[in-house]
Amino acid sequence: xxxxxxxxxxxxxxxxxxxxxxxxxxxxxxxxxxxxxxxxxxxxxxxxxxxxxxxxxxxxxxxxxxxxxxxxxxxxxxxxxxxxxxxxxxxxxxxxxxxxxxxxxxxxxxxxxxxxxxxxxxxxxxxxxxxxxxxxxxxxxxxxxxxxxxxxxxxxxxxxxxxxxxxxxxxxxxxxxxxxxxxxxxxxxxxxxxxxxxxxxxxxxxxxxxxxxxxxxxxxxxxxxxxxxxxxxxxxxxxxxxxxxxxxxxxxxxxxxxxxxxxxxxxxxxxxxxxxxxxxxxxxxxxxxxxxxxxxxxxxxxxxxxxxxxxxxxxxxxxxxxxxxxxxxxxxxxxxxxxxxxxxxxxxxxxxxxxxxxxxxxx
Numbered sequence: 001x002x003x004x005x006x007x008x009x010x011x012x013x014x015x016x017x018x019x020x021x022x023x024x025x026x027x028x029x030x031x032x033x034x035x036x037x038x039x040x041x042x043x044x045x046x047x048x049x050x051x052x053x054x055x056x057x058x059x060x061x062x063x064x065x066x067x068x069x070x071x072x073x074x075x076x077x078x079x080x081x082x083x084x085x086x087x088x089x090x091x092x093x094x095x096x097x098x099x100x101x102x103x104x105x106x107x108x109x110x111x112x113x114x115x116x117x118x119x120x121x122x123x124x125x126x127x128x129x130x131x132x133x134x135x136x137x138x139x140x141x142x143x144x145x146x147x148x149x150x151x152x153x154x155x156x157x158x159x160x161x162x163x164x165x166x167x168x169x170x171x172x173x174x175x176x177x178x179x180x181x182x183x184x185x186x187x188x189x190x191x192x193x194x195x196x197x198x199x200x201x202x203x204x205x206x207x208x209x210x211x212x213x214x215x216x217x218x219x220x221x222x223x224x225x226x227x228x229x230x231x232x233x234x235x236x237x238x239x240x241x242x243x244x245x246x247x248x249x250x251x252x253x254x255x256x257x258x259x260x261x262x263x264x265x266x267x268x269x270x271x272x273x274x275x276x277x278x279x280x281x282x283x284x285x286x287x288x289x290x291x292x293x294x295x296x297x298x299x300x301x302x303x304x305x306x307x308x309x310x311x312x313x314x315x316x317x318x319x320x321x322x323x324x325x326x327x328x329x330x331x332x333x334x335x336x337x338x339x340x341x342x343x344x345x346x347x348x349x350x351x352x353x354x355x356x357x358x359x360x361x362x363x
Contacts, residue, residue, distance in 0.1 A: 042177035
């Protein structure tokens with residue numbers, strides 16, 4: 001059984017049908033592809049969000065040296081922009097060499113070995129966690145600076161924003177891109193407007209600190225040390241986070257489904273390939289609904305659901321493994337009377353053929 005995630009497209013393949021449904025570019029496949037603007041909203045949010053707090057980090061460090069130190073903002077910014085250009089050129093090469101995605105992990109694993117690839121993957125996971133934390137915190141800090149009355153609720157606002165972003169992303173890449181398209185356009189427009197206005201000003205609008213905020217502007221400084229400049233450069237490099245996100249997405253589900261149909265036709269196991277659609281990318285409920293349909297159409301038959309799963313040999317690795325088999329089993333067991341058999345294939349630690357973990361569990 002093949003599960004297709006996305007909006008409803010074609011009906012399930014009927015028994016005896018010789019060819020799979022048509023999924024040409026003019027049909028359902030287009031709904032699973034991102035336009036240039038949607039790709040900007042889906043894959044570039046990390047990089048664009050860094051623009052909001054990267055320059056601020058430079059200013060906060062150089063402000064310790066007063067007005068004299070603020071004069072070094074542009075040189076430090078240009079140095080970071082040059083480094084950003086190098087990163088962009090580098091990741092363009094990564095995308096060209098690994099069009100199926102993987103980014104730094106794919107590069108490190110192929111050319112430096114498996115351990116180096118795992119180090120790169122762990123670094124990226126840590127980077128994304130910190131990136132979300134810093135982005136949400138910076139956004140809420142900007143909100144509370146405009147509305148000081150919300151300053152005491154900063155933690156709850158951060159948690160609410162985090163839950164909102166998580167809920168939107170659980171809808172899938174395409175749906176989240178559509179949801180973030182308007183906020184992304186507003187953000188880009190605001191940044192361009194701020195730059196345009198700043199080009200015609202010879203000084204800040206105000207240097208007065210808001211209530212509850214200490215002034216970061218120093219006084220009387222006549223020199224800026226190398227350590228301060230390096231600290232400003234390091235703080236400003238936070239603007240570089242998220243650039244690598246464009247190179248990470250893997251092949252879309254639609255292409256994977258097409259490959260599965262082709263392989264199934266070549267294999268010809270004697271079992272029909274059924275395609276089940278899901279609007280919300282959920283897995284358990286669509287399968288349970290299909291099982292209920294089978295039970296209604298075949299009231300005298302006992303429906304049995306076989307769930308093949310692969311699991312690592314070590315217990316601690318299983319904790320990091322996705323739990324799709326458990327999700328499907330729970331949904332089918334809760335909503336139907338079908339018999340569930342979970343067939344676990346254990347992946348050996350060394351390069352050995354996978355073994356069937358016996359006995360299988362049934363319910």
